[in-house]
Structures are given as C-alpha cells and as structure tokens.
Amino acid sequence: MGGKGRGQGRGRGLAAGLVTGQRHGGAPGVAGRIAAELDAAVAFWERHSHDPEHGGFFSCLSRDGSVYDDTKFVWLQGRQIWVYSRLYRTVPLFRRPQLLEAARKGGEGSGGGILGQFRPFSIPKFPIFPQWARPKFLPPPIPPKFTQNPPKFARNRRVFPQTAAGEFLESHVRPEPGSSRAAFALRRDGRPERLQRSFYSEAFCALGLDELGRAAGEERYRVGPLPKLPGTPPQITLGPGGTPPQITRDPSPKNNLGPLPKLPWGRLRPLPKLPGTPPQITRDRLRPLPKLPGTPPQKITWDPSPNYPGAGAWARRWAGAVWGWARGAPMELGRPRFSGTPPQQALAQALMVLKVGLQLWGDPRRDPQNQPDPEAEAMAEWGARHVLMHLQRGDSVVLENVSPEGEELPGSLGRLMNPGHALEAAWLLLEFSGRRGDADLGARAVAALVEGPLKWGWDPQHGGLFYFLDADGHCPTQLEWALKLWWPHAEAMVALLAAQRFQPRPSLVSQFLRLAQYTFDKFRDPEHGEWFGYLNRDGSVALSIKGGPYKGCFHVARALLMCEEMLDDILEGEKPPQ
Template sequence: MQPEKYIDQYRHALLNDVIPFWMKNSPDHESGGFFTCLDREGKVFDTDKFLWLQCRQVWCFAMLYNQVETRQEWLDTALSGADFLQKHGRDARGNWYFSLDSHGNPLMQPHSIFSDCFATMAFGQLYKATGKEEFKNIATGTFYNILKREENPKGIYSKAVPGARPLESFALPMILCNLVLEIESLLEPALVSEVIERGIDTVMNKFYKPELGVILENVSPDGSFSDSFEGRLVNPGHGLESMWFMMDLAERTSDELLAQRAVDIAIQLVEYGWDPVHGGIFYFMDVKGNPPQQLEWDQKLWWVHMETLITLLKGYLHTGDERCAYWFERVHAYTWSHFPDPEYGEWFGYLNRQGEPLLTLKGGKWKGCFHVPRGLFQCWKTLEAIQSKVSLNV
C-alpha cells in the first residue's frame, strides 16, 4: 500500500469540503441546535431535530477542536449545539428524546437508547475541550444510565410481547465498545475493564458465528441462532464497523491475536457483503439467502462504505495483512466514484444497487454530520500512521 497516494485526498475532503458544508448550512442561529435535513445544495427542507444527529454533530466539532486544530469556530459550533441539548434534550428522568421540533419541543419519546449513547460521546468530547464539570457530569451520568438500561434498552417503549421470541440486538454491545474508549478517562478503571471485556466477548463470541462467517444482528439470549426475519438478518456494514472498534481495543491492550481475528472477520464480511454484479456493499442480507424483510436491502449506503474503509486501513496498520490493502483499494475506488458530490459538496447517502443516487439529500433523519467526517478523519490519521510505520521499516 502507498498511503501517500490518499492522505491529501481524505484530509482535503474533510477540511475543505465536508466540514465547510455543515458549518455553512446546518446551524440554526435562531433557536439553536442544527438543521440536518439538507437537500443537495444544503438548503433546509425540514426543521425537525433528531437527537442522534444533534449529539453526533456536537461530538464531531468538539472532536475536530480536540484532535485537529483549536479553531474557535469549531468549539463555538459544538457549544451552541450543546446548549440546545441541555435546554431541551432530556425528559424529567434524564433520558434523551428521539426528536424535537425546531424550537426544542419534544416530538418523540426517549425510546432509543442510542440518543443517550451519542449524548455521552458529545459531552465527553466537550469536557475534553473545555474542562467544564457540567459536561463531565452529563457524559458520565448518561453513561451510567445506559448501563442500567442495558438489559432492557427500550423499556416501556418496546413493542414486543414479553417472553415471545426474546432476542438480543448487536447494536448496543457494539457501540459500547467504542463509547467506553470515548470517555475512558472519566470512568473508574475497573468499570472500563469490565465493559471492554464483556464487549469483546459479546461481539466476538456471541454475535459472530464462525460457521456462517458473519456477524448476526440479533441472536437469542443464549447466543443461539433464531430462524426468523430478525435472527437471519446480516448488516455487513455494522459488522465491519465493529471490527475497527475491536482493533482499537486490541491496540489499547496490545492484543495482537484480537487484532488479527478482527481482520479475518472483516475480510469475511466484506467478501460476503460485496455485490459481485455492480460493486459496493449491500445494506442488508439474509444469512440463509431468503428474501430480506428490508425492502432497501440492496441499496448502497454512505456509512457502510466509510466504516469499511476505516476498518480495512486499521487492519492493515495493525497486521500488515495484504488482504486489507487489496480490499481498501477496491472499496476506496467504489466509494469515491459514487458518493462525493463534486458539484455541491458533501456526499450522497443513498444509492440504488446500480450505484445511482436514489436521494440527492445531504442530510435527513439518519444522515448527518458524523459518518463522513469521522470516517475521513479516521482514514486520514490511519494513513499517516501507516506512512510512519513504513518509513520506520525502510
């Protein structure tokens, strides 16, 4: 691999395209927070505010301030979003809502524990940037609340009949593996170790099925396979994203075996999810090859490809596995020839199977200022680390 071929591309896209797009079009200067429903040109087409995306954008600008450059405009953007969240984001019990109207009035109950996850990330980064105790308290208090809800994340908002086909979802244990590293310095070391050990075991031994070569989205509480729509569901992008979380944990603990195992699983997943006809990675698949329940199963999504690029680069950095280099080149070529919008900036999010934009929006209910900038940053820095490693070995 020749990292110097790509470093400027990822850095330039982050700092001169994607971040300026969101800085220009997203802030709500009247009510606070961010507009995330932006059309191709960046014009607001809906003013509802979704907590996932509000928190993620606060995190993004605070992270850039902490790790790239102490630009005051980045910190001010993060602080503005945080102020809106502090005023409007939580119910009386401290749970974070799913959505608000433009003025901050709640629209949808706090049914999603991922609002809490992203709030933890946001205020953890802001504490690093400012040292303000109130941000630390919000981050840690929310994290402890997540752990309390871990066994029953949806609580009273669950639609399932109690006891009827109980299933555990991959999403929460996956994200906890990353979340605990985000706020590690704010937590007791024993708790950090416990969450990490449990997370690695859950991801690698419960949801990953070596006999199938995939990570399942849902399993029975004992880890067994459920032959149902939910139990057969594979989201290759989710599995691939989780593998760079595993690699970060492996780096933290100098666990070379875990790093190599994560690489092996990542290669299995990208080979499994790759569309052999049109290229790109499928959104959803049925592990038995049955028709998926999700009608959007064959779409090609921005975040799936961005997370895959991160995983492949980190895999190459940590192990030197040439399969990572091969697949990085392949996924990079597909991603950069389909998702970036050279006319109006930022990236398209949703392509059909043939790779044509289904929607030209740059942000909506699910796509915001997160996966693209985080991915560009991670790839840029990982490529620099690979370059340094190569230089040392010459």
C-alpha cells in the same frame, strides 16, 4: 488498535509500498485526497447546518444545503458536537475557537469559519481516481438557505446564537423534567416532539458531551454526581419495616412537650368508603387535560447554566443508563415483552455500549493525562464480549440478532446480516484489543469482521456493499436490502486501514483502494460537496438529500478523520524513498 510498530512482520514492505504509492500512485495522494474531503465535508455542515436563532444544528439538508425540514434530531446533535470537538482536539488546522464555540453555540449565521483555511493541497491526476481532480465542491461561504419559512436574523452581519449546542441539549433534550430519557426529535425551538423506544439518543448525547468536555477542558460536560433536577422532591428514607422517620418537635423549653407518641403503623387500616364518597384520585390515574383551541404550547425548561448543580453529570448518567438498558431493562424504554417475544440482543446495541465505553475510557494516545476509569473499561469489555456473541457458524457469519446466551434465533430475524455493522465492530474491537494488548482478539476481528464481510457483503455485479443480507442466501425481507448506503462504506474504509495498521497485508491495501475508488466515485458530490447517502444497487443516486433523520455530520467526517490518522501511522512506519 495496535500501537505504532505493531505487526512489523512478513509482508510489511510490500504492503507499505502499495500504500505509499509505489504502485499505481497510492497513498500520499490518497491521504491528501482524504484530507481535502474531510475539509469539504466539515465546511458543508458549517455553512448550512447551524441555527443562529435557537442553537443546535439542522440535519435535514437538500443537495445544495438548503433546509427542507427544521426538525432537530437529538442523536445527530450529539454526533455533530462529537465531530466538532474531536476535530478541534486532534487536528491542528481545526484547533480554532470558532469550531469549539460551534460545538457549544451551534455556529455562525454567515459561515466564514473553516472555509478558506484548508490545508495546502495540490490535486494529482490519479489513473485510478480520475474524478478526484475536480475541486468544484469548495464554494464560498454562504448563510444557511431555507426552502421555506426563513428565520428572521440579520444576513449582513455575523450573528452569534445565544444557546450553546451542548447547552441546547441540556436545556431541551429531556421530554420532561426528571426523566432519564432523551427525546428523539425536537422542534426547532427545542420543544420535544417524539421519543423512540431505543437508547441511541442518550448514547450519542453521552458521546458528544464527553468529547466536548475533553476539548473544552471542562469537567462539567463529562463527570460528576447524578444531577438532581428542579422539582425533584427530597428523598425520604424509611425505617425498619417501612416505618416513616421519627418526627421530633422544637427542643426549646417553651415548646418542649415531649416526643410524639409512636403510632402502630403496622396495625393501621384504611378508612371505610361511605356512600357518596368520591373516588380517590391517585397519581397513576391522572391524565393530561385536553388542549383547547388557542392554548399555547407548553415549553418545559430548566436552568442549563454552568452553576446548575449536577449539569456536568449528564454525559455520565446517560452512559450508565445506556448500559443498564442494554443489559435488560426494556420496560424503561417503553418496549414491552409479550409471551411470544423471543429474548434477543441486537448487534447495534452491543456496538453502542462498546463505543460509549471506549469514549469514556479515553484513548491514551490522545489523552496521556487520562485517569484510569474501571467503570468505563468494564462497560467496554461488556460491549466487546457481547459483540463476539454475534460471530456464528465458526465465525463465517455475523448475525444482527442472537439470543442473550449467544445462540442463533429461528427465522429471517435470526439470519439477518448487516455488513456495515460487522465492519464497524471490526475497528471497535481492534481499538479495544489494542488497549488491552490482546493480539488474538485483534486477529480474530480482522479475519471474521473485515475479510469476511467484505467477501460476502460485496456486490459482485455492481460493486459496493449491500445493506442487508440473509445468512442462508434467501432474499432479505427489508425493502432496502440492496441499496448502497454511505455509512457502511465509511465504516469499511476505517476497518480496512485499522486492519492494515494492525496486521499489514497487500490484500488489505488492494481492498482499500477498490473500496475508496467506489466510495468517492459514487457517493461524493463534486458540485456541492459532502456525500450522497443513499444509492440504488447500480450506484445511481436514489435520494439527493445530504442529511435527514439518520444522516448528519458524523459518519463521513469521522471516517475521513480516522483514515487520515491511520494513514499517517502507516506512512510513518515505512516512508517512501525520496
């Protein structure tokens, strides 16, 4: 995104006046409300999501925070580690050892960390935000509640888990030793449960561990050589023509019988199969033994201690694997290509590569001592270039799937649009363009990825953003296309303020206020805190849960944190008269 003072052109005073509350009582109240919402959202997850027995975080939380499923989803583990670490690193209120240890150790059994330490804030009565004057979402800290099978741990004392959240990932996330994959879901104790044919688990592990390393000042989470896992056989380098290395004997006089004779490796042939010879069992023909009744489940673990060689390389290794998979190695993900499968690239994958590249590259505003990283910059550039391929028809549409060459695909697959992904692409490209100093790219991102999606993605009848749309106006085939989800609205808030900081306009401010009013009125839960994730088209709550396999401690907290930072930048550019 553009730096401070960028875009000091026409319209700055009017836009700043709207944002700073000169009309309708705007941004000091909006900024304060965003700060309070951020505090409440993080407090909700701190109270309810930490597992004091095994480490890591629960994400399947009911409306009141009770755990309805103790499955742990890996990409949500990495996301929550990222949120805690970024808050600790950038917000003075959250710069406390408890929060950083929560990223490492999964939290405290009896809460008591962030709660009670909110920023001083008096809730004003806004004519445009009447429901915000109800601070009912700050209940006292309580231990995690379970709807069934409560864990056995002391409830009258603070219980510090023994397994760090970051180390929980390092210990359990791989489905088997030596694998370059990360599981999608784990049992509560860390046993791998299932794998997805995508790289989002690996990507968010890389994001979370890199941010944890920056917050903790520990390089082992971020950089280093590729790890060699226990049990990995030593690599044997073959000689010219594929010959094995020369074997020599003990050179001592009593054993010095001279060099071994050189065998004609190229002329050797396999022995003939005689009658009665049992079939040879090779590695690719081995199958796992059947599990008999009463057989205890096998737990695959390895040493995650700080002294484990190469443990700190996992974030980097996963990031490199994500980039490689995105560039065309689907077989490694278990995704076969058939003769009729059209070559395609998904916008979500290009966004993920851009996001990981920006994370590893580091933000000069937050990391003034950050060293140049050409590999991370190249990764971000690759992601940005492929994101732009999805802008089609003169930048009037943003398609979810295009060909590897950036051409439209036939059928409903090629016409699919997701306003949330387009708006997420907007602020990511604004971030990239700001670091590169590319004002033209930033202007294109605002026009095609902010103003466009908010025009064709907004529901004119009920308000809010559709989940999916068809570029030609047909009914999308996705059953949930008309639902209103939390994360597109969170991304839209970030995108609008990023655009306003880059290129101030009154229209952007108006759209932000409209979007903020809808989002806080519809998604926010005034009774228990945090946001509902899934609304019907008319804005009523479709699912009352606060978390699940896809919603955790990430989009809400990240969006509110970024909005708070950008509002500070905007207000600093032109403060209201005293």
